[in-house]
Amino acid sequence: MATMAVQIAGSPDDIPLRTKLQRVERRRKLRAVSLVLPLLLFILIAFVLPIGRMIFNAIHDDTLLRLMPRTMAALNAWDGKDLPDETVYAALVGDLKQASAQKTAGAIAKRMNYELPGALSEVMSSARKASALSAGLYKEALIEINPFWGRHDAWSLLKRGRSAYTAFYLLRSVDYQYGPDSQIVTSPPENAIFRDIFLRTLGISIGVTAATLLLGFPVAYLLATLPPRSRNLLMILVVLPFWTSSLMRTIAWVVLLQDRGLVNDTLIALHVISQPAELIFNRVGTIVAMTHIQLPLTLLPIYSVMKTISPSLVRAARSLGAGPFYAFWKVYFPLTLPGIAAGCLLTFILCLGYYITPALVGGPADQMIGSFVAYYTNEDLNWGMASALGAILLSATLLLYYVFNKLVGADPIKVG
């Protein structure tokens, strides 16, 4: 050790070895970072920020706080028991007048309507009439104009609006909502649709994943065992669907499966059925079309794992006395599990987000959560709901992925 230290200290330029190493390392790291920087920025701008924004939108809504500042301030003093007192009503009239003048009454009305169906027209008409009110007993006057302002739940809603953060959208996404006294209650049946839709999304995704696995596994096996020339041909057939737009493929299924489509015509001509079977615009059509699109994505990871399994393993099993099926089941199949897991996970997660295909070939009862996100984003312009549904889907996906990784990550196969 001592001699080494002497040597280092005595090196010609007198720079310690460690410093030199750090310098070289730093240059290397800089180069590495500069290479990944464009992708990093892209992911940040196109992925992390929007998703962060979405999750934020799911819990953040300051419409009432922003557009009704007086009411919100006055409500601080309200104990939430009976109706608020005169000062609060005075503040409300002030806010309504301002809203009417600045044309923001619509936004307020819409926001309140989310939580209290029917509030839209009440608030709009009140805003219009409020401008006629002059000083006096605002409380009675307002309730006179519109009994809506005598409702306790309307005031609970406004009191909740004092915070820029709300759990309303998230609660609504899992079929809960605020009751008249701001307590959490289950949604009434006409609003309680989202649990079903999440379950439906889950069910369709599991169904499609299972279908792609059942169809894809034998093909992957064939691909992995064929001689190279025929393998290439089959491989082209497998990835061919990738080269067509998924919209085109979906529409092709409409052509095939509709009432007077190819499949029904053939079956009727063969006298298998007398009436056209309902093959499209229902669950069958949805699963068929989605399976078709997802098949290569399940198949390819399985194939790539199968290709690495040495044929001598099955031969070894056979030579040890195992029949063809036993050798396959005990030796080959367990080794394909990582591929099956990867392929199924990929397909399953992609299925969770399907939107166009169910919209085109499914019935009303086959729409998945993606359709509702699209509806709230594009038509209802309810970004809070869209974000909340999206956030729940995202967390469910991450949770599934985590559980999956726990299960597969601990798998002994990886050690081998």
Added chain:
Amino acid sequence: MRAYPYDLDRARKKLQSIKRNIVVWSSTSAAGAGASGCTGEGRGSMPGMDNAFVKFSGVQKTYDGETLVVKNLNLDIARGEFLTMLGPSGSGKTTTLMMLAGFEAPTHGSLLLDGHSIDNVPPHKRDIGMVFQNYALFPHMTVEENLAFPLKVRKLGKLEIEARIKRVLDVVRLGAYGKRRPGQLSGGQQQRVALARALIFDPKLVLMDEPLGALDKQLREQMQLEIKHIHEDLGVTVVYVTHDQSEALTMSDRIAVFNEGAIQQLAAPAELYERPRNAFVAQFIGENNRLHGKVVAMNGATCKVEIAGAANVQALAINVEAGRPTVLSLRPERVRLNPMPGSLPNVFSAQIAEVIYLGDHVRIRASVCGQDDFVIKLPNSEGVAQVEPGAAIAIGWKTEDCRALDAQ
């Protein structure tokens, strides 16, 4: 063109499927100990071996319908024998082994195991243990599970399985590794597990396809001896494939030298080295000086060969005719330096080009009869010191040490 039609013979009815004989480990070890006694008599292909345990008769194999990968193979293997198939890569060794194991069907001819045709017996009913080159251990199972696999298939009891695993792990000295997975073992340990797995169900026959190919030299040599000893202890019949001649010489009772799908010579190791039957075998087994010449006269068992238009060499006539070109094969260690005049029939002068000192022996490269890659191997004893590069000395050899072979 399909020159070799399928043999109708293969359609003949299956005589009897192979009975699974599951014998307790120790009982075979005791019974088989004396069975490996056919070592010395390996001359030719033993056409009349009555008790042949494995019999290839007229076996041919083609994959593409054009070239024969195995050409008319006739081979008898005795019970308890250690037979090695030795040959360069692509000579059809693996194919032959795969036909015996049942993974490839012969295009023609038939195979007998223990007196019964196995042409229609699927691999898992042949009761043949097999060790693959890459070991083919099941990566998702522990060592014990790997070893239990053939026993579970045979529906042995739990206690019996455990007892056998323990015994076989002791045989291959891996007692402490039963719970590990193959990925956690070194190459040599994996190799021993593969060996144990091929032996644990007491197969009548064990096939090994270049099992030591992936190991380093030292481990390979150690494993050669281990396999040899296990073979001797258990008395199991082994068919071993390798392209390494020293491995074949070390382990085998008999060696079948393969080239281009045909057996070139089938003999015991010493016989192969001492008396190669053709130029390929002489070249493939051990080191060998090749002198190209022409047979000028036959004289019973010997012949006179003219080299480079001048020198006349007396050689053993193996497969040559008068007037035909020949290759003389001469082992480097059979060359004498400065022979006593008149003591040897073949004496020539050699121009020494290079002397390489290798500790126990010295290699000399010299120019002899116009051929400058002539090698002489001398044990490191007194005379060596006098040999200097550039010097011209007299060398000589006996007629019996020089074999006139076909010029291929």
